[in-house]
Amino acid sequence: MSMDAVRLVEVGARDGLQNEALTLPVEVRVALIERLVAAGLRTLEAGAFVPPRWVPQMADSDRVLRHLGQRPGVTYTTLVPNLQGLDAALQAGCREVAVFAAASEAFSQKNINCSIAESLQRFQPVMAKALEQGVAVRGYVSCVLGCPFTGDVPVADVVRVVRELHAMGCYEISLGDTIGRGTPGKARTLIQACASEVPITALAGHFHDTYGMAVANVQAALEAGVRVFDSSVSGLGGCPYSPGATGNVATEELVYLLEGQGLATGVDLAALLEAGAFIDAALGKPSASRVANALRRAH
């Protein structure tokens, strides 16, 4: 592996906290994000503009964004399910938003209550308005390596959604192994198939560690050429379809994995551990990061 850089997208304050049992106040969410920025992360999910009755953990995302303000070189991104969400995001000063589709029909129906085609249609005006306002749009595709309802998901189904999101104008598409069922061989095959349709620089890997495979899947995607990965400090999060399951791959693990192979992440591991300790204490639970636990024991 040549000397190279990898960009980490820190999703702890959204994808992570959204799947934690405790709903944290705005101040704590802001403090977490600021600590993550201090640790060197430069792209961070900061909230979601979805009805608070669906996702109480993300209530007051507008206040989170206003507290954070603008910071040179740092991108705060928020999830917007529709035009109404985009308008709220724009009002809060967001310069990047994300839309969310699934590669599995069953998951799309259960998660966002419409078909994949309908969800893509719904994104059309969102994308149009965002791009018109100069706001970058990131696309998420969930269930890329398996669906909690139907099991295996054909690679072709993932590729189709990736292609459409890219054609619509998403600058980057994050491939989500929502239930963590993937293994490296399948991750590699998936990346190769997607990269034959869109530039590999437009792809990001988003692996959950439910079955302990996330680090190996990141490595497989890395070897296939992916240079952007989503992760969550302290492994925050989980899966609403597997209560209590471990969540996103821990950012600590990715920093350790990547820097250990000479790949620069720009993240200071010691500062990251402090951000992790802060949010672990706020949630009152131990870290799911093995790196964090090992390094804390060592000191």
Added chain:
Amino acid sequence: MSMDAVRLVEVGARDGLQNEALTLPVEVRVALIERLVAAGLRTLEAGAFVPPRWVPQMADSDRVLRHLGQRPGVTYTTLVPNLQGLDAALQAGCREVAVFAAASEAFSQKNINCSIAESLQRFQPVMAKALEQGVAVRGYVSCVLGCPFTGDVPVADVVRVVRELHAMGCYEISLGDTIGRGTPGKARTLIQACASEVPITALAGHFHDTYGMAVANVQAALEAGVRVFDSSVSGLGGCPYSPGATGNVATEELVYLLEGQGLATGVDLAALLEAGAFIDAALGKPSASRVANALRRAH
């Protein structure tokens, strides 16, 4: 990855239990091993013939071996530090033993109180007698990807010990990332260097999950051609040099990883989960296996 088979060496009842705080009675250790055999494991560490004042968890290994008896197609292996240990193992009916060297001088001194050269010399009569009796000898090399005392360990130092153990007659050499500091790129480099000196079929991977890298390191070794891996049910074990750290990679994770890529392990995951639940209960601690935890939640 072509359809292929991987042999798992189950080390839970020795390397695992030896690093657990509780000392379990013979009956429980036998019951664990029998459950692991029922799950399909065919090579299993069953004990160690070391002074009980050093390793109380392995006291009465002779009784464990006698309880287990012989079983067609199943190999029980025990650790022997010297000729005295070998004699005890032979008396207990062992048909395979293991010797233990380090790739780091500092670790060798602190762990077995002699230099690497002295340890290899000490193995000479052990090997000679074992081979004369038709008893197979497996070699372990610890600290192959890092030493708790000196940090990085040069690849050449590992290769030297591997070559000597192979020349002495070890049929297989298990490369141990004792402190779990390795990352896939380094694991690959190491395997390639060792495989340039001894046949790759004589190499096994033994990765600890202290930093959550073990599954990715196994995958790297697998892609480099290794087809034998040590693992520990429920991730039993730890590292005496990092108290409380997670131990060997969980056997559940390796079965999931390998079978998920079409590689046969011969292990029945459901039966393995039962063996894990049994030993978790005996130790009174939760499983360190994410696969076990995820699958139990799902049912």
